[in-house]
Amino acid sequence: MLTWLILIPFIGGFFSWLAELVGSKSPRWISLISMFVLFGLTLKLWLEHNYSLSNLGADGTSVWVEEIKVDWIPRFGISFHLALDGLSILMLLLTSFLGVLAVVCSWSEVKKKIGFFHLNLLWIIGAVVGVFLALDMFLFFFFWEMMLIPMYFLIALWGHNSPTGMGRVGAATKFFIYTQSSGLLLLLAIIALVFVHASQTGVITFDYQALRNTTMDPKLEFILMLGFFIAFAVKFPIVPFHSWLPDAHSQAPTAGSVDLAGILLKTAAYGMLRFAIPFFPNASEVIAPVAMWLGVVGVIYGAFLAYGQDDIKRLIAYTSISHMGFVLIGIYSFNPIALQGAIIQMMAHGISAAGLFILCGQLYERLKTRDLKQMGGLSSRMPGLPPIAMFFAAASLGLPGLGNFVGEILILVGTFKVNEYVALVATTGLVLSAVYSLILIQRSLHGPAQSDAPIPGLNLRELLMMFSLMIILVWLGLYPQPVLDTSAAVVSGIDQLINSTPPAPAAQ
């Protein structure tokens, strides 16, 4: 079952490449169907298993509701090991849902080399699903690197050559070099961890469960943790490592942006929750204050830069940095409430950023520009899109009743108990987010119109996409309990791990 989750996108992608020979419609339908199958399967997995707090293992960690383990490269103790728990299933739900949207939103945008486009699109999804399921460090790294290649092609081949940026090939190369070199650091850290483990037990293994029990001296633990942390920080992106993101976003096609903001960034947060913290609990505690302040810097820096952008996609890219800053604060506060908030925020940001990027794509298809200076007064010129844009801007600024609000408020409440100053300063991010969201609406939709020519409104496909996103955001905002229940076991596992080890700083 878990293997199929990975195989479906890969096979679907391959067939939609071949299907290009038949006609331009068929690749789209094949990839749409395979994405729907994937989404259906994850939904089924979510509904049929119990992820709640009652389902905890003896040592307080969450148990895997489903697991596969087959020997792969026995020479180095590498196995094909997949497993599913509450955190993975939430990420998979997000991934497969945005996968469907990514296919739908490129329905009319992508006109050349459709088959190869869908091959790349689906392979990204497949590799990300692999990242969220892999429990063997080698396998994890395998997928971690594999998702970059199709993403690179997506940006480099179907991207826009926007006049303000560095060109799509340049942006794609920058993205690839940033993530690839940080990936190498991760590889070094993984293998070093394996060798440390081997020097203690005499067994070379890449298995997650085995490596978790490695004890090391604090200095070494800190160095290895930094390897993981920096690798994830680049993908996250945490502020000093973020500069690839605005470029990649502004040149990427809509589907690429949706995948990038909605899914790829989440793999980093997932990696921290799943690997960086459980492997190195003590070192993580040491770096936690730094990480939280980095998160605060991200929140404020992202918000400020977002305000100054003229390119609408760059603006949203910087808001991503700001929102992901909250996630980072939530993760490294090690407070169960904040951790829950971080997970909700990941989902809500995935959905709301995807919505905004899809809106940008729709605007671009109609206006052929993404420059805010050339917009203005759109609300009088086109029906449909402006109110929806208003909705997503409201979600982005954290309006109560929508998903982002729940996430941010939980993060801030949880963090406040651990570190008041971080929480206080981070709260200003909420104000700043209101500023950039409103300026986005103000500059694009209101003010004097550039011309009076009406612009066609949204068609049924586009409306359906937007409504599905909006329903989920409202649902996350009003009734997040099912998500909280699903992640509860994982969160309590991390909480146990950190806060029951001797130097427990958190006031619990």
Next chain:
Amino acid sequence: MTITLDNLQALLPLLITAATTVFVMLAIAIRRNHWWNATVTVVGLNIALIATVYVLFASHLFPDAVSKSLLLQTVTPLFVVDGFSLFFTALILISALGTTTLTNAYVESFKRNREEIYLLITIATAGGIVLTMAHHMASLFIGLEMMSVALYGMVAYTYDRARSLEATIKYMVLSATASAVMLFGMALIYAQFGTMAFSEIGQKMGAEPSLLVIVGGMMLIIGLFFKLSIAPFHLWTPDVYEGASAPVGAFLATAAKVSVFAVLVRFIVVEANGVLISEPFRLTLIVLACLSMLVGNILALLQDNIKRMLGYSSIAHFGYLLALVLLGGKEFGLEGFATYMAIYVVTAITAFGVVTLMSTAGADRDADRLQDFHGLFWHRPILASIFTLALFSLAGIPLTAGFIAKIYVVMAGISSGIVGWIALIFVVLGSSISIYFYLRTIISMFRTNKNLVPFDAKMDWGQRTGGIVVSITAILILVIGIVPNPLMYIAQLTKLVWAPV
């Protein structure tokens, strides 16, 4: 000294390759027919390959019929036959077979004599096999010169192109200088120890070698490093790679390097039990390895010529390999070395193979400029995918064989303390830089080209022998990348080394 039947059996790969040389010569003399001469070569090399596998596994497969001592024996003081030499012999034969098949279609349109190239390939192959089996200075030198002299001819084969001629002269002059340096080094070592066998040198070395030996050893190593184009002895590489025709480039990058590296590793790591790499000496070599990684990758950055780019990339790769051998030690290092080498051979044959398929000897240059590849993906999707795969493998991206090779380097580095960690910083730096130029080449195949395409693979490239070779190696890149177990198993055979009692 008497030579027994076992000795002869063990030496079969070399004997058959040498016999193939004679047969090819006779075949050309009897009838100058391109297809027929090429077939003789391929059949001969294939039999040699089968013989290699036979010698390697015979004592396992037919324990009764074959004497146990087939493996792990010395044949005259010059040659040694063990798992190590046979593995690399097989690798050289595979490279030679790949080169021959690629050459076949390539020289079809050549206006002059097409047949002698096969003769040169087999001579160079025999030289390479001698090198892998050498454990004596004399056989080292014989093998090296046998290979090098044939290589001059191969590089110069398309001498109508000014570049080829230039490359040959450059290669010949520098190579001869390196050989002279090496000979001098051998003489110094002989002056000290009075022996030229590797194992005896290792035994007599002791912990505190004299200055004479250090200088001699350094000179010997410099000669070998020149052939391997380890920085700072790499200056000839890009020019020769560019000047040589693409299939010859494939041979230069694979067989020529495999054999020299094998004998180097035998000399410094295997037979002398690592005595030759005393700590300061080892550190020096590691510094050179790191230098190679940097130089190769940085200079490759802005190359518009794909053959030059591959040349620089090979400099970097041999830097990684050298670091792997020196850091990994005798056990892990040998296995990693063999795996890496096999992966590199497969990848390099694929990369040069694609360039070969795009070009013909009849044209006044090869299809080796970046713009010759523009838009390749849209009219030759499979060929372009194969090239993409090869370049990703060179960059060490997962799903390709290159990733497995990189894992070995990282493992060797991590397990060997602070020196290893510092070397790994260079590996990370080098790989990060290298991504840029590999991606640059890859993305150029996806650009749409509005100009006329001067070079293109033939419509039926997939059905031609060269196309089949490239397809097979491309599939191997994928298979090794996903299921490396068989290769790892075979590579472990290289640990079966003959050691002096």
